[in-house]
Amino acid sequence: MGLINYNIEKYSPQQLVAIPLGLFVISLVVIALTITATGMPVKPGIDFSGGIAVTIITTDSNEQLQATFTGYPLSEISDMNNGKFLKFGTMGDPQYQSLSELINQKYPDAKIDQIGESFGKSLQSQAVLALIFSFIGMALVVFLSFRTFIPAAAVVLSALADMVMTAAVINIIGIPLSLGTTAALLMLIGYSVDSDILLTNRVLKRQGKLNEKLMGAFHTGMIMTSTTLAAVTALFVVSWFGSVQILMEISAVLLIGLVADILNTWLTNVGILKWYVLKGSGK
Amino acid sequence: MNQKELKALASDWSVATLIILLLVSVIAIYPHVDDKGNIATNLQYGLDLQHGAWIQLESKGEVVGFTTDRPMDDFLTNLSKAADAEVILIDESHLEIRKSYTQEELKPFFESAGGEITTYNAGVSKSTADTVKRILESKINAIGTKDAKVNTLTGFNNVARYIRVELAGVDMKQAQEIVGKQGKFEIRVQTTGNETEHVLSGDTITSVQLPSQEPPGSDKWGVSFTLSDAGATAFQEAAIKYGATADPENHNLIMLLDNETIYSAPLSDDLAVQLQTQKIRQLYASTGTGKYGSSQASELEIHLRAGALPVDVSIAGSGGTSAPLGERYKAMALLAGILTLITVGFVIYYRYREPGIVLPMVLINASELVILLGFIALIRFQMDLPTIAGLIAVGGTGIDQLVIITDEILHEGKVPSPNLYLKRLTRALGIIVAAAATVVIAMLPLALMDLSTLKGFAIITIMGVLVGVIVTRPAYGRVIMQILSK
Numbered sequence: 126m127g128l129i130n131y132n133i134e135k136y137s138p139q140q141l142v143a144i145p146l147g148l149f150v151i152s153l154v155v156i157a158l159t160i161t162a163t164g165m166p167v168k169p170g171i172d173f174s175g176g177i178a179v180t181i182i183t184t185d186s187n188e189q190l191q192a193t194f195t196g197y198p199l200s201e202i203s204d205m206n207n208g209k210f211l212k213f214g215t216m217g218d219p220q221y222q223s224l225s226e227l228i229n230q231k232y233p234d235a236k237i238d239q240i241g242e243s244f245g246k247s248l249q250s251q252a253v254l255a256l257i258f259s260f261i262g263m264a265l266v267v268f269l270s271f272r273t274f275i276p277a278a279a280v281v282l283s284a285l286a287d288m289v290m291t292a293a294v295i296n297i298i299g300i301p302l303s304l305g306t307t308a309a310l311l312m313l314i315g316y317s318v319d320s321d322i323l324l325t326n327r328v329l330k331r332q333g334k335l336n337e338k339l340m341g342a343f344h345t346g347m348i349m350t351s352t353t354l355a356a357v358t359a360l361f362v363v364s365w366f367g368s369v370q371i372l373m374e375i376s377a378v379l380l381i382g383l384v385a386d387i388l389n390t391w392l393t394n395v396g397i398l399k400w401y402v403l404k405g406s407g408k
Numbered sequence: 409m410n411q412k413e414l415k416a417l418a419s420d421w422s423v424a425t426l427i428i429l430l431l432v433s434v435i436a437i438y439p440h441v442d443d444k445g446n447i448a449t450n451l452q453y454g455l456d457l458q459h460g461a462w463i464q465l466e467s468k469g470e471v472v473g474f475t476t477d478r479p480m481d482d483f484l485t486n487l488s489k490a491a492d493a494e495v496i497l498i499d500e501s502h503l504e505i506r507k508s509y510t511q512e513e514l515k516p517f518f519e520s521a522g523g524e525i526t527t528y529n530a531g532v533s534k535s536t537a538d539t540v541k542r543i544l545e546s547k548i549n550a551i552g553t554k555d556a557k558v559n560t561l562t563g564f565n566n567v568a569r570y571i572r573v574e575l576a577g578v579d580m581k582q583a584q585e586i587v588g589k590q591g592k593f594e595i596r597v598q599t600t601g602n603e604t605e606h607v608l609s610g611d612t613i614t615s616v617q618l619p620s621q622e623p624p625g626s627d628k629w630g631v632s633f634t635l636s637d638a639g640a641t642a643f644q645e646a647a648i649k650y651g652a653t654a655d656p657e658n659h660n661l662i663m664l665l666d667n668e669t670i671y672s673a674p675l676s677d678d679l680a681v682q683l684q685t686q687k688i689r690q691l692y693a694s695t696g697t698g699k700y701g702s703s704q705a706s707e708l709e710i711h712l713r714a715g716a717l718p719v720d721v722s723i724a725g726s727g728g729t730s731a732p733l734g735e736r737y738k739a740m741a742l743l744a745g746i747l748t749l750i751t752v753g754f755v756i757y758y759r760y761r762e763p764g765i766v767l768p769m770v771l772i773n774a775s776e777l778v779i780l781l782g783f784i785a786l787i788r789f790q791m792d793l794p795t796i797a798g799l800i801a802v803g804g805t806g807i808d809q810l811v812i813i814t815d816e817i818l819h820e821g822k823v824p825s826p827n828l829y830l831k832r833l834t835r836a837l838g839i840i841v842a843a844a845a846t847v848v849i850a851m852l853p854l855a856l857m858d859l860s861t862l863k864g865f866a867i868i869t870i871m872g873v874l875v876g877v878i879v880t881r882p883a884y885g886r887v888i889m890q891i892l893s894k
Contacts, residue, residue, distance in 0.1 A: 218723065229579070229581070234731075234732045236727070236728065239725050240464075241724035243724065255854050259853050262852060308794050308854070311851060314846070315869075316801075316804075319805065319843045322842050322843050348815075349811050349812070352756060353807075357801075359748040360744050360800050369793065372796070375797040
């Protein structure tokens with residue numbers, strides 16, 4: 126893309142890796158703080174901790190809503206394009222019955238989702254397992270397809286950095302871990318290695334000057350990421366406009382992840398790869 | 409492109425497969441105008457895209473791995489007494505307890521019965537979960553609700569803890585009523601001719617066993633069930649009073665569920681004789697031989713339970729979407745899909761500025777989506793919001809990979825000779841396969857686990873990647889070469 130003038134040639138491997146390394150460390154600190162606070166690397170949402178989520182179409186103000194739901198453990202009200210998204214803590218069956226009657230009567234067009242605490246907990250451990258298995262599986266495929274340690278490790282490390290940075294950012298801006306955002310994180314594992322594999326493949330398997338190969342890969346890689354960014358941005362805009370909470374969360378996580386991926390592919394991965402080739406063990 | 413070239417293109421296997429898949433998909437999706445004049449398709453929507461409610465039930469029981477040095481029957485009887493619950497043997501080292509206990513609470517029961525706990529999992533066995541599922545399904549069917557789905561969520565260890573019921577077109581309150589509703593069960597006895605008299609009602613049945621063969625291995629099927637003391641007394645008195653013990657042939661016993669006859673048979677001769685002198689709590693209703701007898705027995709088992717589940721359940725979660733919100737989400741999802749394609753088209757055009765490349769790219773990308781939707785329609789998968797996000801993500805990676813193919817082939821800006829072209833296409837496909845493999849592997853755990861609604865999302869993503877790698881992307885390579893060699 127003509128808009129971006131990025132000259133990989135200019136920088137040494139150390140310079141390339143410095144920025145993402147700093148961000149990686151900061152992200153780890155953020156995640157460590159979240160773990161001490163919640164016991165999970167990302168703050169679990171209702172899907173995993175239990176509770177009630179309600180989407181309503183209304184023009185009522187937050188104060189009015191608070192007044193309507195006094196006596197219920199209303200924990201959060203967030204604005205949406207033309208409605209509100211309410212979160213309640215866990216409650217007993219009779220209270221839930223009366224709450225759902227109240228909602229049905231006042232806001233008949235609502236969407237209600239209630240997740241029990243024990244079910245949420247059992248999902249939580251499975252979701253963490255799924256993320257770990259996915260990551261290991263991805264790493265295996267990457268090592269199998271390159272069969273050289275350092276380039277493969279660079280790809281896996283970039284993917285790890287993507288996940289860690291994304292997790293840190295969603296902690297900071299307050300997107301909770303839900304089934305939807307778990308799916309988005311898993312998608313990121315797949316997405317993030319796309320451009321890394323392209324880069325490594327071009328550099329190791331093609332003939333030519335290193336810098337030319339890097340620039341070629343950068344060119345192709347940026348088109349790839351920009352199309353994906355465009356697709357995800359479209360999804361984000363539509364879901365914000367239509368106040369579709371889950372799609373908004375998924376697309377927000379993907380957006381963050383893709384930005385982290387640009388950083389990690391074209392700084393972290395390129396840096397390590399350049400060092401590896403210059404060291405003389407590559408072609 | 410002249411006709412000959414078109415023909416050559418269409419006879420290429422990947423292009424041909426793409427065309428066939430597209431046709432099959434359109435047929436599977438079956439876009440048509442329904443009787444109300446709306447545009448309709450065969451696609452099914454999940455409960456966040458249409459009016460409906462879901463309830464997640466948790467089974468109150470546990471599956472316990474155990475060892476014992478006592479005779480199995482004694483052990484089970486003692487354990488059942490100690491725990492005051494039904495205990496069912498699953499295999500020689502696992503049993504199911506149909507009451508909620510923690511492992512610590514169970515420990516003394518096992519000790520007193522002479523056994524030891526080796527593993528503990530909350531939930532019930534797969535077969536019990538299937539019975540629960542069958543009962544719920546038959547209840548829902550009886551009410552005539554269409555579009556109902558009952559899924560057991562079974563983990564890796566074959567223990568099912570949760571069951572999810574999805575009902576389209578009803579709100580949450582109705583859904584809870586349907587799931588909680590019990591049928592009215594009654595046994596009557598034939599007196600004279602078509603006249604019958606009430607014998608007992610469903611509340612006197614204390615337990616119902618699984619269908620069994622009597623004698624074992626005979627392929628003669630039936631269901632045994634147990635009456636309460638009062639029930640057994642009523643049964644004996646009625647049988648004697650109306651002559652069923654003296655003349656079983658003319659005094660059928662008739663079982664009714666919600667006033668409909670579900671079973672009618674005479675007392676067996678043995679039973680008739682026994683009933684003369686004593687009351688009997690354990691009864692056995694035989695249903696016939698072979699497959700027919702066995703399926704009848706399963707039916708009867710459900711009916712005998714009158715909608716009561718073999719294990720207590722509690723509601724672990726529930727939710728619902730109103731009709732207007734569902735409609736709105738559906739519209740938004742469609743809008744998102746179309747807008748995404750258009751945006752991607754613009755970005756690609758900005759880069760290549762060549763309609764001959766951009767058009768095939770966008771068309772191939774769109775055809776991937778159509779094929780996936782066709783697959784979704786074919787397996788009658790219910791699309792929900794995460795699936796739509798998955799579809800859009802698949803579309804995104806799809807376009808990425810078409811970019812890889814294009815750039816590999818156009819390397820150094822020159823159009824390659826056929827030989828070089830094939831070499832480059834193969835190299836591009838190599839990159840794509842590696843990238844695709846990582847996506848498939850990353851999604852595999854989700855597809856295998858029962859992570860609620862995410863399973864479908866993972867399956868759709870994997871399918872999308874496979875269709876892309878095997879069919880549409882090679883086809884694109886073929887098409888783009890034809891165009892570039894102009």
